[in-house]
Amino acid sequence: MENGRFCLPGGAVIILDFRKSPGNDNIHMSANKMHDDQIDINIPLVRRLLTAQFPQWAHLPLKPVPSHGTANAIYRLGNDMAVRLPLIHWATGQVDKEHEWLPKIASFLPLAIPVPLAMGQPGENYPWHWSVYQWLEGEEASIERMGNPRQAALDLAHFMMALQQIDITDAPHDSSRGEPLARRDMETRKAITSLANMIDSDAMTAVWDAAIEAPVWHRPPVWIHGDLKPGNLLAVGGRLSAVIDFGGLGVGDPACDVMAAWLFLSAETRDVFRTALQVDDATWARGRGWALSVGVIALPYYQSTNPGFAKIAQHAIVETITDYSRSSC
Numbered sequence: 001m002e003n004g005r006f007c008l009p010g011g012a013v014i015i016l017d018f019r020k021s022p023g024n025d026n027i028h029m030s031a032n033k034m035h036d037d038q039i040d041i042n043i044p045l046v047r048r049l050l051t052a053q054f055p056q057w058a059h060l061p062l063k064p065v066p067s068h069g070t071a072n073a074i075y076r077l078g079n080d081m082a083v084r085l086p087l088i089h090w091a092t093g094q095v096d097k098e099h100e101w102l103p104k105i106a107s108f109l110p111l112a113i114p115v116p117l118a119m120g121q122p123g124e125n126y127p128w129h130w131s132v133y134q135w136l137e138g139e140e141a142s143i144e145r146m147g148n149p150r151q152a153a154l155d156l157a158h159f160m161m162a163l164q165q166i167d168i169t170d171a172p173h174d175s176s177r178g179e180p181l182a183r184r185d186m187e188t189r190k191a192i193t194s195l196a197n198m199i200d201s202d203a204m205t206a207v208w209d210a211a212i213e214a215p216v217w218h219r220p221p222v223w224i225h226g227d228l229k230p231g232n233l234l235a236v237g238g239r240l241s242a243v244i245d246f247g248g249l250g251v252g253d254p255a256c257d258v259m260a261a262w263l264f265l266s267a268e269t270r271d272v273f274r275t276a277l278q279v280d281d282a283t284w285a286r287g288r289g290w291a292l293s294v295g296v297i298a299l300p301y302y303q304s305t306n307p308g309f310a311k312i313a314q315h316a317i318v319e320t321i322t323d324y325s326r327s328s329c
Helices: 043-053 091-108 151-162 181-194 201-213 267-277 279-302 307-328
Strands: 002-006 013-016 062-064 074-076 081-086 116-120 128-135 222-226 232-237 239-243 250-252
Touching: 043 062, 043 074, 043 081, 081 116, 091 116, 091 128, 091 151, 151 222, 151 239, 151 267, 181 201, 181 279, 201 279, 201 307, 267 307, 279 307
Parallel strands: none
Antiparallel strands: 002 013, 062 074, 074 081, 081 128, 116 128, 222 250, 232 239
16 A cells, blocks of 8 residues: 555645555465454364265365355365354354344345355364354455446445345344444544554544544434445456345444445445445445545554465555545545
8 A cells, every 4th residue: 555645634644654564465265363262263162063064065175265254164065165253252142143144135136145054063072053054265355356347336335235135024134234323432532643653543533533523324214234345245257246244234224334445445446336236425424434444443453364365454544534634625
């Protein structure tokens, strides 16, 4: 990510200096733990779980899947399946949620989503439920890899529109991503302060203040994915093909999904996305705030243990500051 100079309201000029930031955007599996209390998961453990609970699949080849994920370990099982196991206690509720809701919403969506095949039980000293899914082909999507970036923006908008139109009767209300943005205020400002030696804190604060001051969502809650970032979007042949990781699935303010405009899209495709999705000014400001908040909290936390995700976080911070400064000058 390049250094940059941007203007803020009042004519101030700020300089972003990323010489101290992580410079590796490779997808990898870190040898270091991302969380102090995460569980050790490896091929022998997964093989024992399969042998004990799904012996019909235990003979199939098993290999780890590198990803930017922070909550689950993923292993490819044979050619057609994947095993996904929570790494940490706060991700355990995702298993039941995905098994219940993904089959119910899949037919309404224009992109593929994970298909649960089986739910594993605790065992072999592994304490939680885990899942076997159908394997989804595709590479991790980035806007640079899209054959037609404007089409990618439209495809993402159409996915979100379809998701938001699904009936929310009995939908889960447990996703923190659907909550009012102001609930992240203290944590976000603390993270901004922690990054002051890397990024101009006034620039970050200006973006955040605008998001917090924007009117809140007063319309009925809608379905949200909750984590629309590059690591959760797949592409085949240069076009978006699938959305994965629905651990944040729930209902609430759609602004958290709008954050994909800064985590995934480019400045040149952002307007296409916004126009297709018909995002009002307040939701756009909150979405930009969501992207900044996710970025500033994730960057210091994951920069050593998950540099790929840290790079996504860094990108989000730069894009939100750049976008805000251009719209405010």
